Amino acid sequence: MFGAVEVIPINNMISFEDVHRHPQSSCYLRAGKVIKVCFHLNKHSSAITYDIDGGFKKYVNVEDCSSLISTKRQNLFYDTMFEIGNVVQIEIAGVKRHAEVDSIEVKWIGNPCIVSYGVRDRTETVYYGISEKELKKWNSVEL
Incomplete structure (x- = not known):
């Protein structure tokens, strides 16, 4: 699955004035330097x-505020190699089983991006943080 997302770029500074320009908005962004961007995607x-x-503090998992136009x-x-809803094989404790891709997380810390998946097995257990490399290895066709 190929896509694009419009974000505040890595190493970009968010100024205190930008964050507090619209005090009535429910914006949770903080002033400081963006060091990581995450895009979380699930079915709904x-x-x-x-x-x-932020200098003296590091803020993690701060939600984007699209109303911040400045x-x-x-x-x-x-x-991504897999899409939401794809049936894949996973390996838990040495046992292979079928599962469905439930969510996708794309992280940019530098280049290139890092892709990981959340997969749901038949017992409705969701395993998060499975790397694309690992999922590819479990689902490669053996000749």
């Missing part, structure tokens, strides 16, 4: 979060 919703270095944004692109 999506979200963008940031890790922000902050520079750019498109970040991603390409």
